[in-house]
Amino acid sequence: MNTVATAVSARAKKLSQRRKYELLTRGLGWDTTYQPMDKAFPFDTFEGIKIHDWDKWEDPFRLTMDAYWKYQGEKERKLYAIIDAFQQNNGQFNVSDARYINTLKLFLTGISMAEYASHHGFALAGRNLRGVSARIACQMQAIDELRHAQTQVHTISQYNKFFNGMHNPAYMHDRVWYLSVPKSYFEDAMTAGPFEYITAISFSFEYVLTNLLFMPFMSGAAFNGDMATVTFGFSAQSDESRHMTLGLEVVKFLLEQDPGNVPIVQKWLDKWFWRGYRLLTLVAMMMDYMLPRRVMSWAEGWEEYFEKNGGALFNDLARYGIRMPKYHDVARKEKTRLSHEAWGIFYNYTHAANFHTWVPEPKEMDWLSQKYPDTFDKLYRPRLEYWREQQKAGKRFYNKTLPLLCQVCQIPMGFTEPDDPTKICYRETEYKGDKYHFCSDGCKDIFNDEPEKYVRSWLPVHQIYQGNCFRPGTDPTAPGFEPLKEVLQYYGFHDGMDNGEFLDSPDRYNWEKWTSKSAVAGDRP
Amino acid sequence: MADSVFIAFQTNDETRPIIESIIADNPKAVVNRMPAMVKIDCPNRLVVRRQSIEARIGREYDLGELTINLVSLSGNIDEDDDAFILHWD
Secondary structure, three states, X not given: OHHHHHHHHHHHOOOOHHHHHHHHHHXXXXXXXXXXXXXXXXXXXXXXXXXXXXXHOOOOOOOOHHHHHHHHHHHHHHHHHHHHHHHHOOHHHOOOOHHHHHHHHHHHHHHHHHHHHHHHHHXXXXXXXXXXXXXXXXXXXXHHHHHHHHHHHHHHHHHHOOOOOOOOHHHHHOOOOOOHHHHHHHHHHHOOOHHHHHHHHHHHHHHHHOHHHHHHHHHHHHHOOOHHHHHHHHHHHHHHHHHHHHHHHHHHHHHHHOOOHHHHHHHHHHHHHHHHHHHOHHHHHHHHHHOOOOOXXXXXXXXXXXXXXXXXXXXXXXXXXXXXXXXXXXXXXXXXXXXXXXXXXXXXXXXXXXXXXXXXXXXXXXXXXXXXXXXXXXHHHHHHHHHHHHHHOOOOOOOOOOOOEOOOOOOEOOOEEXXXXXXXXXXXXXXXOEEEEEOOHHHHHHHHHOHHHHXXXXXXXXXXXXXXXXXXXXXXXXXXXXXXXXXXHHHOOOOOOOOOEHHHOHHHHHHHHHHOOOOOOOOOO | OOOEEEEEEEOOOOOHHHHHHHHHHOOOOXXXXXXXXXXXXXXXXXXXXXXXXXXXXXXXXXXXXXXXXXXXXXXXXXXXXXXXXXXXX
8 A cells, every 4th residue: 555655656746857867966976996086087186176076066957868868869850850851852952052062061071070079078078077967967968979970971961962072071180281270179178188178168169159150150051041951050059058058067166166276277268268269260251251141240240159148158257266268359359350361261272172262252242341341341352352353364363382380270370460450470489499380379378388289289281291191102202293182182182073263163063054043142132 | 237148049839939938037038030040138137937838838848848949048057847047146
């Protein structure tokens, strides 16, 4: 009798989510006895972070494993139903125009592969943190990031059947010059300690910066008719909002645990703000130049998501003694220049990229003038118009010299002085008799703080000059040796198909043949 | 002026009653509709109430379900089985 009554009342009264989370994260952990805890978790002390009570770490969503699988399963079902519909409806031809597809090439090789790197990083951080809640949070996030990489590859594979440059993203990610920007970013984080990793990725990147990637860009994908990308983007972003929340909780947890943690965390926030901001350069040019139908400019996105929303966040953190990240003022000065400078770099080097570049159509330049009244007409329009004339005359400009790269962010040194948009910003430092170059004070400071780490950077241009970017068996002394052609082979590119000017590309030709629509329709009324 | 918190959802039939509930429960909320996405900003504090959503959808609702269609948010979170609160203070 009693047993039945107990069972009935237990069924009637469900455990609250808070109680379930407590049982998962407080009841299931144990301390090791065969080996001391410090030997089982050897990497969570060397960074200098002091944790007195791991139980203070809480996931604000209080997600338990059963709820996690239930919600994630539902997200997957929704996503794959849409991918089916997209494929069955030839959705790849319903996007605004064929130039748009170049954003997906950049996304797949740059961002999707970075999601995979992030999966590695969280698996590693989960292993190395000794708090149970922290380990569970890292485990969920590691699975999320793997899901993102997989769903993005699945979705974009439909485009790969019709367009060039998307055939081998993981291979490219490990070799191609500009892909060393996201690759080195995650490897920098992963080779730090677990607390720096989680501060870098969960907080500085996901909380402070990724809204700029996933909100205006994914909304932009929808606006450009790309049903598949907006769906995987928002499906990933629904996990991302959980990661962001966790990022804020992590930082607050570290700051509350010990006053000695505050300067360490501040240093990481300074470093990873600048690293993340430089990484987002790719997003800036996607928003301003690569979406044929535009939702908002990079500068508007920066104002909304960093200056306003990020500002509120740092106001809130001020009570812990945390200030705005160093050089946020430089990012503000650069916001009307960043996308234009980046597009200029890729226009120069598109013969060595797996996506195409182009000069914006006249109406698109008018949009840029309107969004960037102080800079576009004065600084960037004349150059674009000159390039257009050259291209029309059959002299499309490609820069045949390899660029100097920044030792830290690995972006070609094309950024300008914070207070002079007509002068390239060069910074340098000497370390053990060698000279190192930087695009900014932000990157230089990061190097100076950990020179032994960054002297080991795998800089693509240096590697090409050292002869490390040719296929095995290549003889650079052979007559008629063409270094650029050899490097493209090493990258796995199809020269003349994946690279170069959009207007000369097979993608353009095929689009017009298959759809009978203009490949540069742009913002046509 | 108080700093704003925000919450953003995908635009779809599941989020429509959620957004309606938020607007009803937060008179100062500002709704920005963008392609495929709705972003709601609110000075200082925004509350999502389970009961308000349940009254609109006619079934039991678990606030954990918010994450299915959530795009992004900003602010400190207080959550229990009845309310999901974002705040700066």
